[in-house]
Amino acid sequence: MARRNSESTWPEPLPEAEPLVCALCGRETPTLTQHHLMPVLQGRRKGMKVQDLPTVGLCSACHGYVHSTFSNADLSGPYSTLEALSENEGVIKFVKWVKKQPVSKAVKVK
Template sequence: MPPCCALCERPLGVKVEWHHPVPRSEGGRETVPVHPICHRTIHATFSNVELARELADFAVLRTHPEMTRFLRWIAGKPADFHAPTRVKR
């Protein structure tokens, strides 16, 4: 079974990015594999401070309303699906 994305838990495709659950700017060192679209959505939605203080645990991150909406939308897409990422306003 192929490895899965740490955020959406779908199998990873050809393109894989490495996400720091606790951003490097906040002292994080650990990385986890994610789809590029998942990675961009995380960083477009939350600040590094929010990720470090409240959302470093993916179980918690997945329950955030903006993430649950994204996860429902991305669930049926192929592994290497790409679409423009909306920036948080």
Template sequence: MEGTCELCDRNGIELTIHHLTPRELGGSLLPIAYLCKSCHKQVHALYSNRELAIRLYTVLLMKDDEALKKYLKWIKKQPVTRVVKIRKSKTK
């Protein structure tokens, strides 16, 4: 499915479903967000499912997170056709 990523706001990009509360922590039937593959991978590379469930359970909270703000500033400048390499967090 193509559309606009709810995190980086890039348009015309392939989207994935991100469970705002991870499924393993009871989020199967809770709200979801449509994120591009790059943003989805970055969110999971930076944060554990537990931290996502406790602290980053809405798109607005993710957009306001300091580490994700830096990433979002950068990714918004990238063309939607670019394959982005994601680095895992050293503190995760």
């Protein structure tokens, strides 16, 4: 007959991970992409190391929209902060629309 062991040999369950939230639209998403608030090329021209450039986590829809709408010159100048991006009229309209879309839907931006 087998002995009963009162102590479990199974590993402890992993704690649930915090949901990832897009910094621009606020949607919960399974993955985030890192958006450099100052483009890498402009940052390197200013003598900054790539790992020192500020980043923010965006969902793929918002990240695609930002890069399709703004040039690197815009992103290194007037839109180099999350606050400046979120106050742009076009971004406000996009965020209002994208919040209604399911995260599983592939959003195509022009």
